[in-house]
Amino acid sequence: MTGVGKYYDELETRDPATRAAEQIKALQEQIAYAKANSDYFGRLLKDVDPAAITSMEALAALPVTRKSDLIDHQKSNPPLGGLNAEPVGEVANVFMSPGPIYEPGQKIRDYFRMGRAMWAAGFRPGDLVYNTFSYHMTPAGHMMESGAQAVGCPVFPAGIGNTEMQIEAIQTLKPRAYVGTPSFLKILLEKGKEAGADMSSIKVASVGGEALPPSLRQALQDLGVELVIQSYGTADLGLIAYETEAMEGMTIDEGVIVEIVRPGTGDPVAPGEVGEVVVTSFNKTYPLIRFGTGDMSALMEDGSTCGRTGPRIKGWMGRADQTAKVKGMFVHPGQVVSVQKRHDEVKKVRLVVTNENNVDAMTLQCEVEGENDDLKAAIEASVQSLCKVRGGVEFVAVGSLANDGKVIDDARSYE
Numbered sequence: 001m002t003g004v005g006k007y008y009d010e011l012e013t014r015d016p017a018t019r020a021a022e023q024i025k026a027l028q029e030q031i032a033y034a035k036a037n038s039d040y041f042g043r044l045l046k047d048v049d050p051a052a053i054t055s056m057e058a059l060a061a062l063p064v065t066r067k068s069d070l071i072d073h074q075k076s077n078p079p080l081g082g083l084n085a086e087p088v089g090e091v092a093n094v095f096m097s098p099g100p101i102y103e104p105g106q107k108i109r110d111y112f113r114m115g116r117a118m119w120a121a122g123f124r125p126g127d128l129v130y131n132t133f134s135y136h137m138t139p140a141g142h143m144m145e146s147g148a149q150a151v152g153c154p155v156f157p158a159g160i161g162n163t164e165m166q167i168e169a170i171q172t173l174k175p176r177a178y179v180g181t182p183s184f185l186k187i188l189l190e191k192g193k194e195a196g197a198d199m200s201s202i203k204v205a206s207v208g209g210e211a212l213p214p215s216l217r218q219a220l221q222d223l224g225v226e227l228v229i230q231s232y233g234t235a236d237l238g239l240i241a242y243e244t245e246a247m248e249g250m251t252i253d254e255g256v257i258v259e260i261v262r263p264g265t266g267d268p269v270a271p272g273e274v275g276e277v278v279v280t281s282f283n284k285t286y287p288l289i290r291f292g293t294g295d296m297s298a299l300m301e302d303g304s305t306c307g308r309t310g311p312r313i314k315g316w317m318g319r320a321d322q323t324a325k326v327k328g329m330f331v332h333p334g335q336v337v338s339v340q341k342r343h344d345e346v347k348k349v350r351l352v353v354t355n356e357n358n359v360d361a362m363t364l365q366c367e368v369e370g371e372n373d374d375l376k377a378a379i380e381a382s383v384q385s386l387c388k389v390r391g392g393v394e395f396v397a398v399g400s401l402a403n404d405g406k407v408i409d410d411a412r413s414y415e
Helices: 016-037 039-044 067-076 115-120 140-151 163-173 182-194 214-222 333-342 373-387
Strands: 093-097 101-105 129-131 155-157 177-180 204-207 227-234 238-242 250-252 256-261 275-281 291-297 324-326 329-331 349-356 359-367 392-396 408-410
Touching (some): 016 039, 016 275, 067 101, 067 291, 115 140, 129 163, 140 177, 163 182, 177 182, 182 214, 214 227, 227 291, 238 275, 324 349, 333 349, 333 359, 333 373
Parallel strands (some): 129 155, 177 204, 204 227, 359 392
Antiparallel strands (some): 093 101, 227 238, 256 275, 275 291, 324 329
16 A cells, blocks of 8 residues: 555565566567557667666666657657657647657556655645646646645645745645745745744645755755755656655666666676766656666665665766756757857857856857847747746857857756
8 A cells, every 4th residue: 555654565576576577577478569550669679689688787788768869760650759658649648748748647646756755754644735837838747746646645736936926825825845946935935934924834845956055955954944855856757766754865766777887888887987878768748768867977876764665866966978867858959059140240148157146147148249138038039939948148258258069057066
């Protein structure tokens, strides 16, 4: 039975050898299913015998499909690149993430498997969940709503923006649980405090979409949130890993297999060594086999003191490419270049991502001759339109940007 006592279900405390054997069996079934039902994986794995994949070493011999290649796959075979194993006409939703990259959603209980992370964050049946992730085009809001409802929680779909209305809603509804980025929770609590509003009902938070440095976690606790737990997932895969109350890295979700490989290859690295996160999912709608996320992390050895026996990773440790996640949204180099192409006056660009007081900001540095306020405003509008995140624009002298191939410079630091 799900959601009894300390753990979400009995899978979390399985003997590691039992987990490994059961996951290999599920992996063989998933490879056979993907070959039979997905055009893309039918071609990619046509010479693979599922029964021969009897170990992690055998899995590591299969090809990696990288998230960065999805844009081209989906352009040549719209809308999902043939990776889906159920016809588009039979899914419940199609979402769009920056790129653009499209992902399917299905009307099954906790499709994105976020409930496990929320249980670890202290969400319990009957808690009203205040969900500030976006419901517009992207799957984030739906991901978290389905997870909360799997736990047994009603959800207020707050989305983003309208801070004053949100403060009023929190005062009236008194939600116990928050879902969203940690920086937006800090903004809500601080502005509520300034306005004399009672925001004290929020006691637990399941946060994601951006880094959670110790200073930001402490600031949220100082503002009255007793437990702030972060999760790590993607629109394609759903939940990948999540923190527990032990705060010892992130426990890998029971619905995926995670490998850490040397970036640009499919070769696993040793535990503790930083590499790219490659995930195999047991999702039947979108059966991703060895899916390279482009995120960096490292495997941790030994079990967690929280009692969960699953493998762990250190958490999100940056990107293997120049893609940056800003305010919960991925910004790709191709989007930045598209901004430049809209404006002939711009000779070269570099997007600089910073964080001040734990709030992300980005500035597009543009090599332009002279100053032009109208052009600057037009470029700012292009940034918002193409990158889906608001950013500033700074004009710099022609020839002043470094000749190092960087389009995105992630200059954020976390204490």
